[in-house]
Amino acid sequence: MEIAQLHQLFLEHPTVCTDTRKIEKDCIFFALKGENFNGNSYAAEALKKGAALAVIDEPEYATSDRCLLVENTLETLQKLATFHRKHSQAKVIALTGSNGKTTTKELINAVLSKKYRTIATKGNLNNHIGVPLTLLSIQHDTELAVVEMGANHLKEIDFLCRLAQPDFGYVTNFGKAHLEGFGSKEGIIRGKSELYDYLTAHDKSVFINADDGVQIEKLKSYIKKYGFSSKNHEYYPITLVDADPFVKLKAEETVIASQLIGSYNFTNCAAAVLIGKYFNVALSDIKSAIENYVPSNNRSQIIEKNGHRIILDAYNANPTSMKAALDNFDQMKGTNKTAFLGDMFELGPTADEEHQKIADLVSSLGLKQVFLIGENFKGTDTSIEKFKTFDLLREHLKENPLKEDSLVLVKGSRGMALERILDLL
Missing domain, CATH: 3.90.190.20 (Mur ligase, C-terminal domain)
Known part of the structure; x- marks a missing residue:
């Protein structure tokens, strides 16, 4: 089946499920495979539970005319997501980094939703399956999509960028995470910088923490960069006021008192302020969004x-x-x-x-x-x-x-x- 044809079916049934325990009525079930399971064997159950269609890649499981046989279910899911993203009106903001991705994503979404119709990655579904599922949650009236991207080895962010085709991007930091996959701190910097590599190669806009020497060095000759800084007046000034225990920061003459603990959350809040300002969200609305965000899921x-x-x-x-x-x-x-x-x-x-x-x-x-x-x-x-x-x-x-x-x-x-x-x- 051609992706364009599948996309038409998706528009008629705009919900995707990959887990028969979470089947929604009239969804499309994608039979993914893992080390210990074969989603194809659950296709009949998905249809029985209310799925409209089941996408499979093993012909012996095509027990109904509602089973759509493709060559590779995962690749089909990914191609469908990219096709849907290209045919939507939404602008995509991609986010990666070693620490703080999910919190920063939630803050950015809270700020932007004050003015725009937004969608964002649910939880931390930020891998080769989660990113497509996020893209497929883009609605016809979505204006901005905040897409979190995770990686534990080189070329993974590059692959996710080719799926999501972001218009904007931000790297939270380059910390010692997933050293097993990246091999070294230098490997981590190369891996996370694949987002900036994609954006600069396609003449897209990047957001930076201008107090991070690695980000400044990586993008020193790139024009379309927008940053925040507590030191460099060439960038939007945001300063840390206090962090005992909750982070307070100051932008222009406005003090924002977050419900996030630890000075390490300062840059997460600052990124949300910067991106909100870029998209012309009123500073009073930015303040309200950040101050009302409450962390959950064992995060700070x-x-x-x-x-x-x-x-x-x-x-x-x-x-x-x-x-x-x-x-x-x-x-x-x-x-x-x-x-x-x-x-x-x-x-x-x-x-x-x-x-x-x-x-x-x-x-x-x-x-x-x-x-x-x-x-x-x-x-x-x-x-x-x-x-x-x-x-x-x-x-x-x-x-x-x-x-x-x-x-x-x-x-x-x-x-x-x-x-x-x-x-x-």
Whole structure:
């Protein structure tokens, strides 16, 4: 089937599903494959549950005239998404970076939706499947689409750019994330810069943090760049006012008091201000959007529980974000400061070195208590309390509960699921 024909069917049934547990009536089911499943085998179930059509790539599963047989289901999904994006009126703003992508995406969407009809990546569905699904959520009246792009190896952002064909883009930062796939900090810079490479090659506009030397160097001769800075008056001036615990920033004469903790969230807010200004959103509306944004999903949340004030930042972790969280925690005012730090994943051969650096950093801070959790932290050379498993930590806390009125930081990679600590406090 030609993509143009499939697109006509999509316009009649403008909802796509890839999971039979989430089938919506009259959707199109795409039978994707994974290491441990074959979506083709679920096509009949999808139709029975209310899907209008099922796109499959194995002929033996074509049990109905509502099954559309294609050569490769994933590639068809991706081609359909690009076709739909090209035939929409929406402008696409792409976003990538090592840290802060999802928060920045949410802030940008909150700001732009004050004036425009927008759509944005749901959650962190930012890979070779998530980006197409986001593009296919563009409506006929969508004006701006904010598309988050994630990557853990070279050429991935380049591929996602060719799918989404962005008109604008922003890289949050170049931190030590996914070192296992990128190989080095230089590899990370090359990989994330593929967004800027695409935009400059197609004469599109880029947004930058002009206080980031890497971004300035990468784009020093490019004209269509728009940046914010707290130092360089050639760019839109935005300054950090305070971050104890919530970020306050100043743009022009307006102070914006966010509900985001940590100075590391300053640039995330500043990017949303800059992009809002570029698209002529009133500064009063920008202020309202940022001040009313509340983080969720274990991202920099502040939780009060049993007399403790807990900073829950357990959605993910890498050496850069871990250091930023600890530096910020060290500067915060509070009593009985206690940190629960979990292993950082996807660091490849640098894992031992990077975990030791964090352990050394923690030893230099004046925290009351620190608990290191996971196999990687267990292997560090430090006198800090270490627990190879979460269960061992649980047993320890049963016998040695935290002192009342503690200020607590919880930080670790997603696989550590450290939000479980809330049940122990």
